[in-house]
Amino acid sequence: MLLSDxxxxxxxxSYHELAxxxxxxxxxxxxxxxxxxxxxxxxxxxxxxxxLDLGKPVVHIIDAEGDWVGHRRRWDAKxxxxxxxxxxxxxxxxxxxxxxxxxxxxxxTMGYARKVEYKGRRAQQYVTETKVTLHRAARExxxxxxxxxxxxxxxxxxxxxxxxxEIRDEEGQALARWLLWTNVRDVSAETIALWYYWRWKxxxxxxxxxxxxxxxxxxxxxxxxxxxxxxxxxxxxxIVVWSLARxxxxxxxxxxxxxxxLSGRLMKRGVEFTEPALLAGMWVLLAMLDTLEExxxxxLRRLAEEFLPLPPAESG
Numbered sequence: 001m002l003l004s005d006x007x008x009x010x011x012x013x014s015y016h017e018l019a020x021x022x023x024x025x026x027x028x029x030x031x032x033x034x035x036x037x038x039x040x041x042x043x044x045x046x047x048x049x050x051x052l053d054l055g056k057p058v059v060h061i062i063d064a065e066g067d068w069v070g071h072r073r074r075w076d077a078k079x080x081x082x083x084x085x086x087x088x089x090x091x092x093x094x095x096x097x098x099x100x101x102x103x104x105x106x107x108x109t110m111g112y113a114r115k116v117e118y119k120g121r122r123a124q125q126y127v128t129e130t131k132v133t134l135h136r137a138a139r140e141x142x143x144x145x146x147x148x149x150x151x152x153x154x155x156x157x158x159x160x161x162x163x164x165x166e167i168r169d170e171e172g173q174a175l176a177r178w179l180l181w182t183n184v185r186d187v188s189a190e191t192i193a194l195w196y197y198w199r200w201k202x203x204x205x206x207x208x209x210x211x212x213x214x215x216x217x218x219x220x221x222x223x224x225x226x227x228x229x230x231x232x233x234x235x236x237x238x239i240v241v242w243s244l245a246r247x248x249x250x251x252x253x254x255x256x257x258x259x260x261x262l263s264g265r266l267m268k269r270g271v272e273f274t275e276p277a278l279l280a281g282m283w284v285l286l287a288m289l290d291t292l293e294e295x296x297x298x299x300l301r302r303l304a305e306e307f308l309p310l311p312p313a314e315s316g
């Protein structure tokens with residue numbers, strides 16, 4: 001998914017793929033591709049996105065699943081700009097000595113960055129950074145033919161920025177801490193932390209797609225190509241709703257009220273809308289607009305009067 005680097009607003013899906021027993025259906029090829037391990041294929045996907053005519057340099061924001069030295073070295077060698085989350089157990093070179101990240105973080109001074117929201121609560125984000133070097137060999141674990149296989153791959157030492165982002169409540173208690181590794185040099189640590197904060201909020205998009213809106217896991221199509229096509233439409237719909245839910249535009253409130261009304265859903269006291277309600281209302285609105293392409297309002301009223309006890313139309 002593409003996000004704005006200025007507001008964090010979702011822009012559009014940039015890539016989709018769906019795997020079945022015959023291979024991988026993807027938006028970057030008209031033919032099926034061979035299935036590869038998820039992270040192995042990630043480098044190819046990153047290259048594809050960078051070749052799109054986006055008009056801006058791309059920074060790939062990847063969650064903790066990308067926490068492997070081998071991939072970071074590969075991405076950096078290909079001049080791909082990345083931002084990934086890692087853990088505290090990794091050994092690095094820092095200030096001329098070898099140590100674990102867990103021993104570095106307590107020695108850094110956190111600075112206030114901004115107010116944020118965390119799981120519906122008011123919170124504050126604190127940020128700090130330092131330079132580290134990934135110097136050890138990359139250890140890889142794979143399943144090959146049902147067997148655990150461990151491999152070790154050596155590589156050049158890799159200098160990276162380690163950005164520490166901490167979310168605290170109003171009493172100063174830590175709610176979350178993210179250790180962020182990046183080779184992006186030309187933006188501040190506060191911006192790096194903000195970018196990952198926006199990426200973390202993408203989970204609400206996946207929730208809307210998978211459970212609370214589209215219920216993708218309950219689809220009953222048996223053809224992979226049909227599911228892939230439906231997934232493209234559903235993903236864009238979720239992004240439109242996700243964007244509208246967070247919009248501060250003057251007409252956004254009115255638009256949300258309209259969609260909730262069309263959805264027919266009741267809101268809890270004090271709740272203006274829910275994203276599933278917006279999604280349900282959007283489908284009704286799209287159906288209405290499509291219908292109005294073929295019928296006038298007078299024709300619709302005439303048809304409805306045949307089976308609905310409608311009040312008489314006002315003359316004017």
